Amino acid sequence: MTLLALLAAVVPAGVAIHPQSPGVAVRNEPLQGLPLCVWNDSSLFTTLKSAMQERGDKVFRFPNGSYSDIYHWNGAGAFTTDSVWVAKDSVYKPGWTGESIHRGQTTGTSASAITDGKLDSYWWSNPDHPGAPGWFSLDLSSAKSVDSVALWLGSVRPDSVQILRWAGENAIWPPPHAQMDGSSWTEVARLPASDIVGFKLGAAASVRYFGVRPIGVLANGWQVREMKVFGAGAALTTNIANSATQTKVYAASAHPANRSTKFVPNWDFEAYMKWIRDYPGAIPLICVNYGTGTLEEAAAWIHYANKVKGYGIKRWQVGNESSGEWEEGGTVTARQYAERFVKFARAMRAEDPTIEIEGPVLAGVDFTTQASGDFDGRSWMEGFLAYVDSVEKVVGIRLVDGIDFHNYPYWFTSAPSAAAMFNACDKSGAQYDSLSALMGRTIADPVSRQILMTEFNTSTVSSSLEMEAAGGTAAGLQFAHFIQRFGDRGLTNTWELYTGIQKGPDGTFGSLSVMTSPARGTWSSLDYPPNASFWTTRTIVRQWLDETGGDTIVPVDQVAGARLFAVRNKGRVSVLAFNMTEDSVALALDASLFPDGGDILSWGTGEYLWTGTDADARAIPDNGPSSKPFAAGWTGASKIPPFGMLVVRGAGRARQPLRTAHWLLNGTALTVEDTLVVSGWSSGEGSALKSGTWTAGAATGVLVATDGTWDGPCESWIAKIPASEIGTGVANLKVSIAGTGGDVASDSQSIKVTGARRPVFLIADFENKKASTAYGAQFNTWSVDNGKVSAKIVAGAVGGWCLKDSINLTQPEDLGYATVFNTSVKMPENLHQLDSAHKLIGIAFDLRTRHSSASGAFGFSYNLSSVKDYDNFAVVLPNTNGAWIRDTVLFVEAKQGGWGAAVPFELDSLATIEFDGRGEGAVEISLDNIVFLGTEGDPINVGVRKAASRGPLALSGRKLSIAHAGKWSLRLVAPNGRVNRSWIGVGATTLSLGRTNGAQWAILESEGVRQILALPVVQ
Ligand SMILES: [Ca+2]
Ligand SMILES: [Ca+2]
Ligand SMILES: [Ca+2]
DSSP states (O other), rough: OOOHHHHHHSSOOOBBBBSSSOOOOOOTTTEEEOOOOTTOOOOHHHHHHHHHHHHTEEEEEEEEEEGGEESOOOSSSOOTTTTEEOOOOOSSSOOOEEEEOOOSSOOOOSSOOOSSSTTOOOEEOOOOTTTTTOOEEEEEEEEEEEEEEEEEEEESSSSSEEEEEESSSSOOSSSSGGSOOOEEEEEEEEEEOSSEEEEEEEEEEEEEEEEEEEEEEOBBBBBBEEEEETTTEEEEOOOOTTTTTEEEEEEEOOOOEEEEOSOOSSSHHHHHHHHHHSTOOOOEEEOSSSSSSHHHHOOOOIIIIIISSSSOOOOEEEEEEEEEETTTTOOOOOHHHHHHHHHHHHHHHOOOOTTTEEEEEEESTTTTTTTOSSSSSSSHHHHHHHHHHHHHHHOOSSSOEEEEEEEOBOOOOOOOOHHHHHHHHHHHHHHHHHHHHHHHHHHSGGGGGGEEEEOOBBBOOOOOTTSSSSHHHHHHHHHHHHHHHGGGGEEEEEEESSSEEETTTTSSSEOOBBBBBOTOOOOOTTTOOOOHHHHHHHIIIIIOOOOOOOEEEEEEOTTTEEEEEEEEEETTTEEEEOOSSOOOEEEEEEGGGOTTTTEEEEEEEEEEEEEETTTTTEEEEEEEEEEEOOOOTTOOOOETTOOOOOEEEEEEOOOOOOEEEEESSSEEEETTSEEEEEEEEEEEEESSSEEEEEEEEEEEOOOEETTTTTOSSEEEEEEEEEHHHHOSSSEEEEEEEEEEEEOOOEEEEEEEEEEEOOEEEEEETTSSSSSSSSSSBBBEEETTOOOOOEEEEOOOOOOEEEEEEEEEEEOOOOOOOOOOOEEEEETTTTTHHHHHHHOOOEEEEEEEEEEESSEEEEEEEETTTTSSSSSOEEEEOOTTTTOOEEEEEGGGOOOOOOOSSSOOOOOGGGGEEEEEEEEEEEEEEEEEEEEEEESSSSOOOOOOOOOOSSSSSSEEEEEEEEESSSSEEEEEOOOOSSSEEEEEESSEEEOOOOOOOOOOOOEEEEEEEEEEEEOOOOO
């Protein structure tokens, strides 16, 4: 018996893959891309271009999101007398944004004209869908005893109006129009249309929802100025121009009349096209304005782009999430959208018959349950498909080339859960199947239509879960379901490139984007560090699939706790596996499908570890998958990391040059007391990586593969280098990766190591009991709302005195940003001398902040005399909720916001420093012991506090102390995600670190607290 046969006899049969199945061909290009949003600064798209190429992005959408429904592509044009924008089709000026004038829908930010209390404002329905004329319902928010109704109509009106009431108090959310069945509506009156339509009910009735429909000829839509409902002589509606308090109106359709918003887009169509032409292989995808635009405007865009300029843009979408009540021009019913879509499509096709037209860009994937709004028993998607199909059959031309939708499957309102996020993303698979089934029975030639998911991510709600490896894996799972279903008909855009970082309802910070904010002090070779979803989608597109094409999706059996996907390519099989649980999942594959060996790519918290939950949290390492090769005779056994991802690939990938795709430093300005953490990800497809080394000055060392062994085609690596080993001065940090065949990839970055940081010069300790510095400069205060700032000298941080500034901030209505106050002080004049004596590196201070609003924020900035546009160097400060902390801001950590002209930071131009508090509410900033930090000369003796830990977990020597009252769990985690030791306890305690066995992080978790602490380097 050969060894192989012996193994086969003792190893149970693995998961079967069915490579002989006909399968579904996959399209590698274009498969994924990103929105390039008009509200982002265009410099971002230049900065992040290499990151997009790294992820394999090829399709780029414009102008994006809800702005698609307010964006006028061409600033050259004129308004009609009805305030409809008519764009020129051969002369171009940068575009602008226009909001609806005759809005009927109450939105989160704008009031309906029907209940705004003004007779000179009116809702005007859109005339483009005569088969499904605009109508509205009015929500009294609870059932009320109604005895009369009054309606003021505009001059454009139908023959008569029908007033309906909804039976019962509750309608399924969304509001009544979004129910499948309209049988709950009953007519209460049908009256001739006149300036004022009023009537009394025979007897008072208990009603929550009224519906109002037009009857008769509607060549130009119809207009409603106002509606009121009365009971016992009192108005039951709140008619006021405030969207938060007015009686809510759901109006289906709106006239495209519009006026300029105050928003000025940061880039425009021609700048976008220039960017597209400069990006290798980029495919443009344009969304035309359905909300405040017209079919003529859409056709003019195609005329200009493809006839005048010859851009040959193929992909065009009509509107964005038009079914949504949040969308300008919406909500619209399926029939309303479809009628108007057909008009758009025919006008667009007439300009250029070669384009591909995509709709309905539906919000969500409830393809069979989200109601059409037309009370025809159909779903919204079904209503759209059925109508377009009926018109296509009559006119004999294809009108919809691609079915487009958006998918954010996971919704939560308080605390997110990884398991729930996985389940929601997993359910997308069945929903995609239901779309295929629906298309199969509703529209001709369904499989010839493309399927586009032009926005997707796990959730629209921010939290640090999205930043964690689990969030990236869940996004990857949803993406894999899409690829498996739609193969070479599929195309996606991940939402989005970069959105900054936002606080979620659970109080943690997250970013719904593939790239994230650089954390304080960090340096990334891609400028902005990749987020978890970057790595999972990149791995799927570039490493599970074959970049050179030729993949076919084939069936694969499933394993409990995991989801598996498989492709074959010229006899090679590649399996993609997602672990949906917090424990490793054992995976045994049918090894006979890998006769020539292959490799296993593994990705989890060992390769990507998000540390912290605040706005300044970060991923270290921030890497792609580790890998290991396996030879012929492999048993087929492997493990999927907790909430992680695995790719098992048969041998035979085409060789690619060895390169380091991303690497990251925790800082480029260090003191001899700091540890430099350098991590990165290198790949040389078709070969094996052999080793990694770093050098800096005379020092040198090895880079450690996070899976323990340099052996596969790609490796995640890390090194922790005490800066004292490198020594003081500027050094060139060089990382070199060696692969088979003599391949070497080297990269370098300048770092600076200084002496230990120490307080060297007192700015202010307030022991003179005055709001001034030790060198006599006064602290000044200012507030944007002209409110009075109280500046007091009160008991200090460590005894003595401190400065306490407080104010009740209000938000001025016309202010386009959060209300703010600040306290600032001039810097000493002899900075140059101070610097040469002490090598100044930053400022430290004791800080106590409070804000009565959870959304309040604090900041610190350096004001340079060289910055003329107020785009100062700033960092975010914490809300300490009344506790004193010691905080340090290094000059290198502060960044300009990016909206002004960039200037280099130079100490000589440091004019003032400023502490600010933002957001409406009671705000306090207290300061004490403000000092310059330097790295040379004698330290000064100020009564400063010790640097406060940012959480209850602290390390002193080899002792871990926990200052936490409740239950907690603590574990020591190695780079590969392995837990080396763990404890569970209650209350404050001290633990001996003991043997760490290569663990690099201690992770403390309890109710409401999660803290990750880097452990000391163990040689
Ligand atoms: Ca009005
Ligand atoms: Ca390895
Ligand atoms: Ca003091």
